[in-house]
Amino acid sequence: MAEGWCRHLKSDAIEAFSAGTINLGLNSRAVEVMKEVGVDIAEHKSKTVDQLSEKFFDAVFTVCDRANASCPIFPGTTAIHHVAFDDPPEKTQDLKEEKLILDEYRKVRDEIKNFIEKIEGYLENKDLNS
Numbered sequence: 001m002a003e004g005w006c007r008h009l010k011s012d013a014i015e016a017f018s019a020g021t022i023n024l025g026l027n028s029r030a031v032e033v034m035k036e037v038g039v040d041i042a043e044h045k046s047k048t049v050d051q052l053s054e055k056f057f058d059a060v061f062t063v064c065d066r067a068n069a070s071c072p073i074f075p076g077t078t079a080i081h082h083v084a085f086d087d088p089p090e091k092t093q094d095l096k097e098e099k100l101i102l103d104e105y106r107k108v109r110d111e112i113k114n115f116i117e118k119i120e121g122y123l124e125n126k127d128l129n130s
Contacts, residue, residue, distance in 0.1 A: 001109050002063055004034050004041035005116040014119070017055065019047040027089065033105040037113075059123055063112070081122055085111055 003018030010016070025046045034041045059079045064087045088108050092101040115122075 001030050001034055001041070001112050002061070002116065003044060004039045005109075005113050006119070008039045009113070009116050010119065017047075017052055017057075018044070019049045019052050021049060023048050029088065029102060029105050030109075033102060033109050036106075037109070061122075079123075083115055083122070085115075 003016045006016035023046050057078045062082045063085050088105045092104050095101050
C-alpha cells in the first residue's frame with residue numbers, strides 16, 4: 001500500500017519501491033481497499049529486499065515492526081527510518097467477519113496515505129529515527 005500511495009501522490013518527486021524480507025505475494029485485500037480509493041496496485045509485484053540489491057536508496061522506510069527488526073544493512077549513506085503501522089494480515093488473523101478484516105486494512109491504508117502526504121518532512125529531518 002505504501003508504494004501505491006507514494007506512486008499515486010508523489011511520483012513527481014519520489015521513485016518508490018516496496019519490498020519485504022519475505023516474498024508473501026500481493027495481498028488481495030490490500031488491492032481491494034486501495035482500489036476503493038482509486039489507487040490500482042493490482043499489477044504490483046511482491047518483492048524481497050534481495051531483488052532490489054542493485055538499486056541505491058537515499059532513504060528506506062520500514063513500515064511494520066517485523067520489517068524493522070529484520071531490516072538488512074544498506075550500503076552508503078542510505079537513511080533508514082521506521083514508521084510503525086499495524087500489519088493487517090497479522091492484526092486480523094483471528095477475525096472471521098470480512099467487513100471487520102477490511103476495516104482494518106482501510107484503517108492502515110488511510111494511515112499510510114496520511115504518512116505519504118507528509119513524507120517530505122521525514123526526509124528532511126535527518127535526526128528522525130523513530
